Amino acid sequence: MSTPVSSIRNLGPAYETACAEAGINSAEELRALGADEAYARLLRAGSKPHFIGYYVLVMALQNRPWNDCQGEEKKALRKRFDAIKAKSFDKELSAFEQMMDRIGVRAAP
Structure with missing residues (x-):
């Protein structure tokens, strides 16, 4: 029997x-994928990238409060988030569009 994703601390119905x-249809499947692969799948399925959503997932899979992520750990997670986001989106954009996104000139899709 599978356990709902929303049974994991910090993860609700949305x-x-x-x-x-x-x-990703169960808590077991989510745990087996791990935060990085699961978040990449969420992005590829159309979820908008948001750092807080990523680190909430990381904390949830560690059974920690969502706001427990701070300092150097948070900085390291930001780098992981940026890498996941880049792999999920940048390959579809030209080098020029990627540069415009990085400096905030072009509105993100």
Whole structure:
């Protein structure tokens, strides 16, 4: 029997719906994928990238409060988030569009 994604601390019905749209249908499956692969799947399924959503997932899979992420750990997670986001989106953009996104000139899709 599978356990709902929303049974994981910090993850509610909206996160469960987003996971289902990404083909992640249980807490067990989410844990097996890990935060980075699961978040990449969420992005590929159409979820908008948001750093807080990513680190909430990381904290949830560690059974920690969502706001427990601070200092150097948060900085390291930001780098991981940026890498996941880049892999999910930048390959579809030209080098010029990527540069415009990085400096905030072009509105993100």
